[in-house]
Amino acid sequence: MSAMTGEPETEGEAPRWRRILLSRWLLVPTVLGIAILAWNIHVGRNSDGLVSGRVTRSDGAAAAGATVVLLERSFINQVERGRTVADAQGRFRFDINRSHLIQLEAQLDGVGRSERRTIRLWYRAQNHAETAPLVLAPGS
Amino acid sequence: MRGANPWPRHALLVVVSIAMLVPFYWVIKTALTGENIYAYPPALLPRDPHLFNFVDVWYLIPFAAYFFNSVVVSALAIAGNVVFNALAAYALTKGFPGRQAVVLVLLSCMLIPFQATIIPAYLITAQMGLLNSYLGLAFPLLSTIVCIFVFKASFEAVPRSLIDAARIDGLSEARIILRVLMPLSKPAIATNVILAFIWSWNNFLWPLIVTRDAAMQTLPLGLARFLSYIEDTTGALYAFVIMVLAPGIVLFLMAQKEFIRGLTSGATKG
Numbered sequence: 001m002s003a004m005t006g007e008p009e010t011e012g013e014a015p016r017w018r019r020i021l022l023s024r025w026l027l028v029p030t031v032l033g034i035a036i037l038a039w040n041i042h043v044g045r046n047s048d049g050l051v052s053g054r055v056t057r058s059d060g061a062a063a064a065g066a067t068v069v070l071l072e073r074s075f076i077n078q079v080e081r082g083r084t085v086a087d088a089q090g091r092f093r094f095d096i097n098r099s100h101l102i103q104l105e106a107q108l109d110g111v112g113r114s115e116r117r118t119i120r121l122w123y124r125a126q127n128h129a130e131t132a133p134l135v136l137a138p139g140s
Numbered sequence: 141m142r143g144a145n146p147w148p149r150h151a152l153l154v155v156v157s158i159a160m161l162v163p164f165y166w167v168i169k170t171a172l173t174g175e176n177i178y179a180y181p182p183a184l185l186p187r188d189p190h191l192f193n194f195v196d197v198w199y200l201i202p203f204a205a206y207f208f209n210s211v212v213v214s215a216l217a218i219a220g221n222v223v224f225n226a227l228a229a230y231a232l233t234k235g236f237p238g239r240q241a242v243v244l245v246l247l248s249c250m251l252i253p254f255q256a257t258i259i260p261a262y263l264i265t266a267q268m269g270l271l272n273s274y275l276g277l278a279f280p281l282l283s284t285i286v287c288i289f290v291f292k293a294s295f296e297a298v299p300r301s302l303i304d305a306a307r308i309d310g311l312s313e314a315r316i317i318l319r320v321l322m323p324l325s326k327p328a329i330a331t332n333v334i335l336a337f338i339w340s341w342n343n344f345l346w347p348l349i350v351t352r353d354a355a356m357q358t359l360p361l362g363l364a365r366f367l368s369y370i371e372d373t374t375g376a377l378y379a380f381v382i383m384v385l386a387p388g389i390v391l392f393l394m395a396q397k398e399f400i401r402g403l404t405s406g407a408t409k410g
Contacts, residue, residue, distance in 0.1 A: 024394050074200060100199050120192040124199060 043123050049097040053130030055086045055106040055114065062090030063136050066108040072099040073118065090133070100124045106134040113137065171382050174375020193379035197366075200376070203383065205355065206362035210341055213277045213358060217340035220282030221332045226325075228283065229291030230317050250285050255345070262349055272352040281340050287332045290403065294328035295321050330398030334391060341388050359384045 020026060051070060055063040066086040071078040081099070086092045086106070100121045106114040114134040121128055170177055172189035197203055232243060254261075261280050270276030298321055306320045322329065344360040351357055357365070366373070366380055392399065 028390070028394060100195055120190075120195070122192075122195060 043126075046127050047123060047125040048127055049095055049125040050127040051094040051097050051102065051104070051119075051130070052128075053092060053104065054133040055090045055092060055108075055136065056133040057111060057136050058138060062086075062088065063106065063108050063111065064088045064090060066090065066092075066106045066111075066134075066136065068092040068094075068104060068106045068134070070094050070097060071103040071105070071116075072097075073101040073103055078103060097128075098125050100126065104130065104134060106136060108136055111136045111138065167378050167381055171375060171378035174378075177374065193375035194383065196376045197380045197383060201362060201366060201380075202354075203362070203380075206357055206359045207383075209274070209277075209356060210358040212274050213347075214337050214340040216274060216278035217281040218333050218336045220278065221284060221287050221336040222329060224283040225287045225291050225332055226317055226322065228288045229295055230313070230321065232288070232292050233295045246285050246288065254280070258345065258349065261346075265350060271350055272356055274356075276350050277347050277356070277358065278340065280346055281336060281343070284336065284339070287335055290331050290335075291325065291328050294325040298324050327398045327401035330395045330401075331403055334395055334399050337391055338388050341384075 014022075053068075055066040055068060057063050063086055067083055068086060069083045070081045072081045081102070082094060082096045084092050084094060092106075100123055102119050102121070103116050104114075104119065105116040114136050117130075117134060119128060119130065166177070169175075169186045169189075171193055172191070173186045174193055175183065175187065232239065265271060265276050265279050268276075268279075270279060302320060303316055306316050311319060342360060343358070344364070347358045347361050348364075351361065354365075363380055363384060366377060
């Protein structure tokens, strides 16, 4: 191998720079590093703590004025993080979530209470729009 | 054996390989599902697999801190092993009075379990003021006898004339090791790196004794701490196990060729 030209000394031998670039000791850490960097950029751009969704009555009508509670879960307990009130279309929105494991529960006096729904996120404060509405069950 | 049908042998090896991989598969399956490992009849395929158990592990315990501590301690152990073992091995390839006795003592010391020497090791570490420090955590693994002999076998396989030529060219002993022997001993270096990494990465007893606060704990201690959670954490626990094992497996897969060559170098000498 010629150090000056980078050309192989013997026929069939790859240049040194190519062997270094294609070395698994360089390739694997580089790929891992790029993947970690890309993931962190994605997380940084999508972690505003926004959680949104809808609350409906059992007949599918919007549950305006329903109180929605956001709880943070750990292995051993749940802690209430905040609560909000659904608008005229039954929509609600939180911007305070800092957890990756949350629960949502809705309640409207005289109508009922929804199931407590657990939502698992890929990272803390991930923006999340819950597609399935929280349905208030009468008498619960 | 030549010309014999290889398929029965291959079939047997495949069966043995599958039998050895089943526990790993079960760990991965449980990490992906969180199902009860004692459920009967067991489900062979994962039902509703997901990766959220790994997310739980990352956030619900200080995994990144444990991981960082393990990486630092392993890096120190690897560096210590490569440097000190190479120096010791080079000394053992030289002729000096009492060399056989030194080799005999080293071989004898391999028979002594670490648990038997843990109190003196602790006292020495404490005297040096290394308790609850990274260097203290790596201290007993900075040089290992097995790895000294791996280097010794590799150095002895290098032609004597090459070392003599280097000496005639004016190279010092340190430069002979660095410029002549080490470049020719890459398999031995890979073996040292892998063994030191695995021993350090999986070490539980020594970090348990040496660390004083949770901030200095390594992954095996974190795993033990994880077990103390009272809720059903089966899926997260197995996810943690995979996250602890993964770096070692990746390193081994990357260096397995050199690792096998390093362990067998010198075996057919003569």
